[in-house]
Each structure stands twice: as structure tokens, then as C-alpha cells.
Amino acid sequence: MRRMIHPSEFGALRAFAAVAEQRSFSRAAEQLGVSSSALSQLIRGLEERLGIRLLHRTTRSVSLTEAGTALLAEVAPAIDSLAGALEQARSAARQPTGTVRLHCFHAAADRFVVPILPKLACAFPDITLDLTIDDMVVDLVGSGYDAGIRIGELIERDMVALRLGGDIRQLAVAAPAYLAEHGVPQTPKDLLQHRCIRWRWPGQPGPYAWEFFEKGHWFSVAVEGPLITTSRAVMVDAALAGVGIAFLKEESVVDAFARGELVPLLTDWSVPFPGYYLCYPQQRQMAPALRAVIDTIHAAAPN
Structure with missing residues (x-):
């Protein structure tokens, strides 16, 4: 177990090292920005706590006792190490460095993260982006992530959320050949009579129920069909x-609509809803690396 040092002793040891280095109370006091009398009291208090004299004092000079020489040999490297560590911390605050762990869905990664990777690497060469891409809904903080990109309805209430892009619209779609054989559904309830391709959130036991909007309210339809998958590409x-x-998502199939390969269905029941957000836990002091990643993604996101 580490031995604990009282906070006041750090200051006393630093004062002792300064006097030992300068061989002068006045010069050490000037270096530390304190008065000579305050410095003398610090050293006297340290000697009293240790029960041993560390410095020989005369009106003209200051020198180390044998005990003072031994103590200086031990504490001087530690003080130098602490000073170096503090300077590294200050440097990190000036230049973002370190690893940022980001979790996002596949579609969000393609749209918001992949395009900014060259800019991020060029502007912040000391940042490592640890990017997890999957469609699982995870506890960002509990899973050790610094931030995540997800749709609005999946954001925890205690998170800060920055809007990325516009709204999202989901549509029922089918190939003309399927509709020619099975007919066109006229209402969402008609989907219960059709063969539907279902999607399951990774990590969830059952498939997602399709959501529609009518007369100011959302409602869901638990469709059936020959395929359940966790892959939107499939x-x-x-x-x-x-x-x-x-x-x-409408944006993923607009080209197929234009080519006549897919047909949009039930559009009157399909309305836009809040899309993607970059979210992260509230914090007083944000790591510069995380701030750099957040600002870069947010600034580049399409409106």
C-alpha cells in the first residue's frame, strides 16, 4: 500500500529543494514567489516534523547538513519527475492527444464519421480514434465509450446531444415483381397479409415492429415474413x-426508386422523425482529444 503524504509536506519539500539548490533563502523565495520569512517557516516546520536539522544557516550562507544532503538526493528526482508530469499535462491541454472511443451505428458511421477521418488525422495527428461500428444499443458510459452517434429516441436523458443532419423517414418498399404477384398494401394493417423482410436490433430477442403515423399518433405493426436479419444491406x-x-430508411433506397427497382409504399403513414445525434456524458472538464473529435464531426455534418 502506498504511504500517504500530507499535502502541506509537498510544499515544504519543494521549498527545501529550492533553498538547497540556490543556497540562499532570498533567491529561493524569489524563485517560488513567496517571502523569505514564509519560506523560513516552511523549512523550520519541516525540520520540526522530521525531528532533524536539514540546513546550516548563517547570516551569510546556507549549507546542507548530512541529513539534508541525504533527503535532497531522494526528493530532487521526485520533484523533477512531478514537474515533468505537470508539464506533460499542460502540453496535452494545448495539443489534443490520446484515444477517443466512439460507438455508432453502421449508417451513422458511413454518413458522419468516415468522411471526416482524413481531416481528423491531418489536424490532430496525436489522437487515436477507437471506432466501434455496430447496431447494438449499448450503455455508452458503462461500456467505456467517450461518445456515440445514435437516433434521437435512443439517447439517455442525462446525455448532451448535438444534432447531426436532418430528419429520418422510414418507408415500406418492395420490388415491382413482388407487387405484381402479391398486390399492393393499401394500409399498414394490410402488411399482415404480406411476406415481409424483418430487421432485428443486434442483441434483441425479437424483430423490430414497423412504426407508422396517423392522426397525431404513432402505432406499430408486428409483421411476419420469410426473413429476419440484423443487416440492413441484406x-x-x-x-x-x-x-x-x-x-x-428512405435515403438508403432513393437510387433504387429512381431506377424503378423498388417502389415506395404507404407513404401517407410514413413521416419524418428526429435523426442522428452525437451524444456524450455531461462533464465539467472535457478532454481536449474528445472535444476535437466532437467539434470535427459536428462541423462537417450535413444540415
Whole structure:
């Protein structure tokens, strides 16, 4: 177990080392920014606590006793080490350095993080971004992350949240071949009669129930179908192949709409909702590296 040192003794030892180095109370006092009388009291108090004289004092000179010489040999390297550590801390505050752990969903990483990686590496070469990309909903703080990117409805209340980009809209979509064979659903309830491609949050036991909006309220439909997956890319491919109806972010399939490969369905029941946020725990003193990452992502995010 480490032996504890009273806080006052740090100051006394620093004062002793300064006097020993300068061989003068007046010069040491000037170096430390204190009065000679205050410095003398610090040394006298240290000697009294130790029960031994550390300095020989005359009106003209100061010299070390044998005990003082031995103590200086022990404490001087430690004081130098502490001074170096403090300077490193000050340097870290001036130039962001260290590792920042960030968790985000696949779509958020592609949209907000991957594009800023070259800029981040160039502007902050001493920062290491430890990026975890998956669609699990994790406890950011409990899992050791510094920050995360997730949709608004999944942010803990005690988090600071910065908006990234605009709203998100999810749509039921299907290939023309599927609709030609199985018909077009006219209401969300009609989906219960269709083959649907379902998505499951990683780590969750069951598939996600599709959410729609009508008359000021959200409601969900627990669809059925031949495929459940945790991969949105697989959902897109399956929908394109005519396996069934999928429920996907509009931005991920606009090109397929333009090419006529997929058809949007039930658009009157599909309204936008708050999209992605960069979130992190409230803190008085934010590490410069984390601040640099947050500012870089937020500044580059499309409106």
C-alpha cells in the first residue's frame, strides 16, 4: 500500500529543494514567489516534523547538513519527475492527444464519421480514434465509450446531444415483381397479409415492429415474413430480389426508386422523425482529444 503524504509536506519539500539548490533563502523565495520569512517557516516546520536539522544557516550562507544532503538526493528526482508530469499535462491541454472511443451505428458511421477521418488525422495527428461500428444499443458510459452517434429516441436523458443532419423517414418498399404477384398494401394493417423482410436490433430477442403515423399518433405493426436479419444491406438485397416487403430508411433506397427497382409504399403513414445525434456524458472538464473529435464531426455534418 502506498504511504500517504500530507499535502502541506509537498510544499515544504519543494521549498527545501529550492533553498538547497540556490543556497540562499532570498533567491529561493524569489524563485517560488513567496517571502523569505514564509519560506523560513516552511523549512523550520519541516525540520520540526522530521525531528532533524536539514540546513546550516548563517547570516551569510546556507549549507546542507548530512541529513539534508541525504533527503535532497531522494526528493530532487521526485520533484523533477512531478514537474515533468505537470508539464506533460499542460502540453496535452494545448495539443489534443490520446484515444477517443466512439460507438455508432453502421449508417451513422458511413454518413458522419468516415468522411471526416482524413481531416481528423491531418489536424490532430496525436489522437487515436477507437471506432466501434455496430447496431447494438449499448450503455455508452458503462461500456467505456467517450461518445456515440445514435437516433434521437435512443439517447439517455442525462446525455448532451448535438444534432447531426436532418430528419429520418422510414418507408415500406418492395420490388415491382413482388407487387405484381402479391398486390399492393393499401394500409399498414394490410402488411399482415404480406411476406415481409424483418430487421432485428443486434442483441434483441425479437424483430423490430414497423412504426407508422396517423392522426397525431404513432402505432406499430408486428409483421411476419420469410426473413429476419440484423443487416440492413441484406434487407435491401432481399427486397431487390423480390423476397418481400422491407422497411428501410428512405435515403438508403432513393437510387433504387429512381431506377424503378423498388417502389415506395404507404407513404401517407410514413413521416419524418428526429435523426442522428452525437451524444456524450455531461462533464465539467472535457478532454481536449474528445472535444476535437466532437467539434470535427459536428462541423462537417450535413444540415
